[in-house]
Amino acid sequence: MRKLYQICLFLLFLISWMSIVHAKPQVVATTSDLGSLVSEIGKDKVSVTTISKPTEDPHFVDAKPGFIVKLNRADMLINGGLMLEAAWLPPLVLGARNVKIQPGNPGYMNAAAGIDVLEVPSVANRAMGDIHPLGNPHFMLDPANAKIVAAHISGRLCQIDKKNCEYYRNNAATFSKKLNQKLSEWQKILEPFQGTKIVTYHKTFPYFAKRFHFNVVGTLEPKPGIPPSPAHLNTLIPMMQKEDVKLILIENFRERKIPEFAASRTNAKVVIVPIMVEGEKGTDNYIALFDYIINEIASALKT
Amino acid sequence: MNQLRYMLIVCITVGWFIILNTHSSKAASAVTDDNTSLANSAKESSEEIHMKADEFNEIVEQLQGMKAFLEQMKQDYDARFQEMQEKIAILEREKALLEKEKALWRIETQTGTETSPHTADFPTIQETGVSKEDEGPFLPSFKEEEEPPDVEQQPLPPQTEMDTTPPSPFPAIPELATPQTTTPQTPTIPETGQWSPAQPITLWSAGAGYMNISFVGLFAAAASTSPDLDELEAGAHDPIQRGFTVQNLETVFEGAVDPYFKGQANIIFQIDEEGESFLEVEEAYLTTLSLPLNLQVKAGTFFTEFGRLNQLHPHAWNFVDQPLVIGRFLSPDGLRNPGARISWLAPADIYTELFLTVQNSQGETVRSFRFEEDGEGLFGRSAVETKVRSMEDLLYVPRMVTSFDITEEQTVLLGASAAFGPNSTGRDKDTIIYGIDMFWKWKSKYASGGFPFLAWQTEVLRRHFEAGEDESAGLPDEVIRDWGAYSEVTWGFKNRWVAGLRGDYVEGEKEATSPLGFERWRLSPNITFYPSEFSKIRLQYNYDSILSTDDTEHSVFLQFEFLLGSHGAHTF
Numbered sequence: 001m002r003k004l005y006q007i008c009l010f011l012l013f014l015i016s017w018m019s020i021v022h023a024k025p026q027v028v029a030t031t032s033d034l035g036s037l038v039s040e041i042g043k044d045k046v047s048v049t050t051i052s053k054p055t056e057d058p059h060f061v062d063a064k065p066g067f068i069v070k071l072n073r074a075d076m077l078i079n080g081g082l083m084l085e086a087a088w089l090p091p092l093v094l095g096a097r098n099v100k101i102q103p104g105n106p107g108y109m110n111a112a113a114g115i116d117v118l119e120v121p122s123v124a125n126r127a128m129g130d131i132h133p134l135g136n137p138h139f140m141l142d143p144a145n146a147k148i149v150a151a152h153i154s155g156r157l158c159q160i161d162k163k164n165c166e167y168y169r170n171n172a173a174t175f176s177k178k179l180n181q182k183l184s185e186w187q188k189i190l191e192p193f194q195g196t197k198i199v200t201y202h203k204t205f206p207y208f209a210k211r212f213h214f215n216v217v218g219t220l221e222p223k224p225g226i227p228p229s230p231a232h233l234n235t236l237i238p239m240m241q242k243e244d245v246k247l248i249l250i251e252n253f254r255e256r257k258i259p260e261f262a263a264s265r266t267n268a269k270v271v272i273v274p275i276m277v278e279g280e281k282g283t284d285n286y287i288a289l290f291d292y293i294i295n296e297i298a299s300a301l302k303t
Numbered sequence: 304m305n306q307l308r309y310m311l312i313v314c315i316t317v318g319w320f321i322i323l324n325t326h327s328s329k330a331a332s333a334v335t336d337d338n339t340s341l342a343n344s345a346k347e348s349s350e351e352i353h354m355k356a357d358e359f360n361e362i363v364e365q366l367q368g369m370k371a372f373l374e375q376m377k378q379d380y381d382a383r384f385q386e387m388q389e390k391i392a393i394l395e396r397e398k399a400l401l402e403k404e405k406a407l408w409r410i411e412t413q414t415g416t417e418t419s420p421h422t423a424d425f426p427t428i429q430e431t432g433v434s435k436e437d438e439g440p441f442l443p444s445f446k447e448e449e450e451p452p453d454v455e456q457q458p459l460p461p462q463t464e465m466d467t468t469p470p471s472p473f474p475a476i477p478e479l480a481t482p483q484t485t486t487p488q489t490p491t492i493p494e495t496g497q498w499s500p501a502q503p504i505t506l507w508s509a510g511a512g513y514m515n516i517s518f519v520g521l522f523a524a525a526a527s528t529s530p531d532l533d534e535l536e537a538g539a540h541d542p543i544q545r546g547f548t549v550q551n552l553e554t555v556f557e558g559a560v561d562p563y564f565k566g567q568a569n570i571i572f573q574i575d576e577e578g579e580s581f582l583e584v585e586e587a588y589l590t591t592l593s594l595p596l597n598l599q600v601k602a603g604t605f606f607t608e609f610g611r612l613n614q615l616h617p618h619a620w621n622f623v624d625q626p627l628v629i630g631r632f633l634s635p636d637g638l639r640n641p642g643a644r645i646s647w648l649a650p651a652d653i654y655t656e657l658f659l660t661v662q663n664s665q666g667e668t669v670r671s672f673r674f675e676e677d678g679e680g681l682f683g684r685s686a687v688e689t690k691v692r693s694m695e696d697l698l699y700v701p702r703m704v705t706s707f708d709i710t711e712e713q714t715v716l717l718g719a720s721a722a723f724g725p726n727s728t729g730r731d732k733d734t735i736i737y738g739i740d741m742f743w744k745w746k747s748k749y750a751s752g753g754f755p756f757l758a759w760q761t762e763v764l765r766r767h768f769e770a771g772e773d774e775s776a777g778l779p780d781e782v783i784r785d786w787g788a789y790s791e792v793t794w795g796f797k798n799r800w801v802a803g804l805r806g807d808y809v810e811g812e813k814e815a816t817s818p819l820g821f822e823r824w825r826l827s828p829n830i831t832f833y834p835s836e837f838s839k840i841r842l843q844y845n846y847d848s849i850l851s852t853d854d855t856e857h858s859v860f861l862q863f864e865f866l867l868g869s870h871g872a873h874t875f
Contacts, residue, residue, distance in 0.1 A: 053711075053748055060753035062746060063875045064714050065654040065706040072597065072648055087836075091874045094565060095656075097648060099593035104562065122401050126837060225752070225835060227798055253751040255798070 025075040025161050028067075028101075030085050031058050033140045034078045034111055034149070036277040036286045040175045041154050045164050049074075051092075054276035057253050059130075059225075063088040071096035074107070075160050078153065081112035084137035106159040111149045115139045118206045129223025141275060142207035143183045143290060147176040182287055186294045187212065193301045198247040199240060199268065201254045204275060208293075217243050220250075220258055228258045240266040246301060251275045271300045514558030514566075517868035519618045521551040527858035533576070534817045535847055535856055537630025540573075540617040542860055549574040550862070551617045553585070557871050564589040567871070569616060585616070586639065597648040604641040608658045608702050609720045610740045610762045613637050619873055621760075621793050621801075622827055623843045623860040627809045628787030631819070632736055632764050634670040638722070640698065655705045664698040664724040665689050671734045671766060672698055672724040682783060683814030684773040686727040698724035706875075716742040716875065729771020729780070738764045744875075754795040761790040778814070785810040801831045811851050821851035837866040 025046045029035035035050040042048065049070050052061040058080075071077060071092055079085050093101060100107035117135035124133035139145045154172035158165035194213040198205075201220045209216045218239060222232035239245075240262065248259045248270045256270070263270045273293045274280040283289040525542040529535050533543040542548040552572040560566045568587040574580050588603025606614045612626065613633055625635070642662025649655040665673035673696070675686035691697060702720040709715055722736040739762070746756040765786040772780040787809035795801045804827070811822030829843035840863050847856040 055748045056746075057751045057753070060750065062714070062744070062753075063872065064708070065656070065704070065716065065875055066708060066714070068648065068656075069652065069654045072650075087872050090872050094590065094592070095599075095648070095874075097592065097594060097597060097599045102562065102592060126835075130835060227752075251751075253749045255751065 054278040068095040077101035081110040082134040082137035130225030515869040517870035538625030539635040541624035626789035658702040660700040680727040684728040763788040
């Protein structure tokens, strides 16, 4: 008995020792935009995996058991929060049986914390569609929010990996400096188009529109999560004509038929953009993603 | 903590005094020096005096500039302070309003009147949205200050000369310092305290917020060539009569118990053929969150982890009814009983998990084991043993699952299970059920709303039943082996639309008296429309071929479902 006890202790020691030696923090991000920020800050000192594919609708991701393994080994989990991942993340976290990434521990990070959340409904009522009761979760489409998240990430990485703290902070500072610079660049590009009226497919772009001064006058979806209906289009299209909507902004995973139909009846142009890092070729980091989006919009509005 | 802070402040003030004193005394001595030198060399050129005067003027100018700047700052801050106060007032008003609405809403939901009482709901939201946007122009300007990185941009004193004055009240902030000091604060505060407009969410998770409550209503209308649909359909939640059936009214409670456990309970209401309502505790269990060594324990009463379908509640099925083999081998209600389960996640790169479930082996939810219905067991024998007496009489169910991606868009899950336990037909009579299951899914890289996808699921079960001797029925002691399988394909061909096809086969049971025990195969095409994730309408046709009697039966079902509240996510 005593011997068994000793062996067990030894094994425990070995396992804990191994986990200490295996020191490079493993970070799992639910979406690739968050993952990209982690890579900007952690660079070669952390390893990052993302769960949702950059090209798919982040609301509906399969809770594939393969991710359980990743979460099981993770030192940190970053999710967007605001119930974006509510439909698929909980079973994965439960299956992962990893204390480090349970809410309340430094290894669990809700990126929405500290963000000025838009579109928070006063009453959660599903008659209004699949609204997010905590507010719109697409806040990463405002680069200013990315700065907050980056600072948050570097703080958390510091808690997890104290010895590289300075490194993370420096990287975060460099990143937000770069982002500041780029942001003013982007704003300059879009300055001539301030106040342009646009229509989106889903309520994906309120943060983006607010930052770059677009005016979202409607969505193709009659209500969040409900596909466009003929009745809704019958009111939307005249409105678009009246309001002189210039742009229909849609994500790259949406069907194209209805946006193109609406565009053909109005003055608007359809612009298809990725909303996640690596959602399209040449968008392999957060800044490149915005370069792409801004460029697409600007070139569509110029002509 | 506070004491420390006070000490620090005191230290700093004292330090200031000292520095100021030395400075002024030095200046004073310098002045006196100058005076003496002036007195000594009275003939100093007036130019020098002019220069001194210039210098002096310059200093005065600087000081005045500083004063102006400080005043400006003060005004600025006052204005901001006022703005903030206004904002707070607005927010508080909004909060009060919200709370009023909340209270109203609560009352209305409690009294059970319409859940969408306010036609005003929509407008109010729009209003808040609009008001938010109205605030836009000034909101960011004041918000931005909170964003740590923006502090870099904050205009420092415009007078560059100021930099030279050593005790500048505005120390140039080192770029890195700000994110450092602010980051630990910004993230933590909003997560816990701080009122945020997000709070009405408590409503969503129904009141207390400690658990999610949801309700699922599942109904079916059936038409069939067979007058006794309950002899065709094996499952306890299947449509069992021509006309309408209440398949399942399920209330789900789930949430974190504490930092160590998660709890879940599924309470089912059903209405039987006679119109009698009854209640059934389908599952109630807790799961550990953080055991060491990759272990996880589940304890309570729950669906046995055997195969894929057995663990799913009827509303998560892809078809209106239960596959025949599941109803016959496992149980019409699904194999479930009180017990405990331990699982181990292998520390491999490919997901592999081992389960071992230990449960009671008696009751009506373990059909092939210590099952008893009106004194009857299986295969025409009367039930002799119906209790658990020792450890050996428990039901042991090991299972192993593995899953991996074949390509970026395709995933496979393979599983093997077995169930060992005693049966009711005699002393030391055991049953073993083996099962293998397979699930394959393709989902587009550009999926929107989870569509399009194609999935294929198959389970094959084999049963080894040691039947005891029953002298009164004239049945010998024998070993009965039979098998069954189902295979289903579901195709999400368009947003919100899923087409399905299922094939079923079971071997005949010995001494069977109805199609429930006969050898038969069945083909069930169906189509499902999901108006949203929270509702569905399904049309299904069953082609039933009963091989033992050479009969063919046709059935058509229309199923509809609604889901209220916050329902936990489903597993893959």
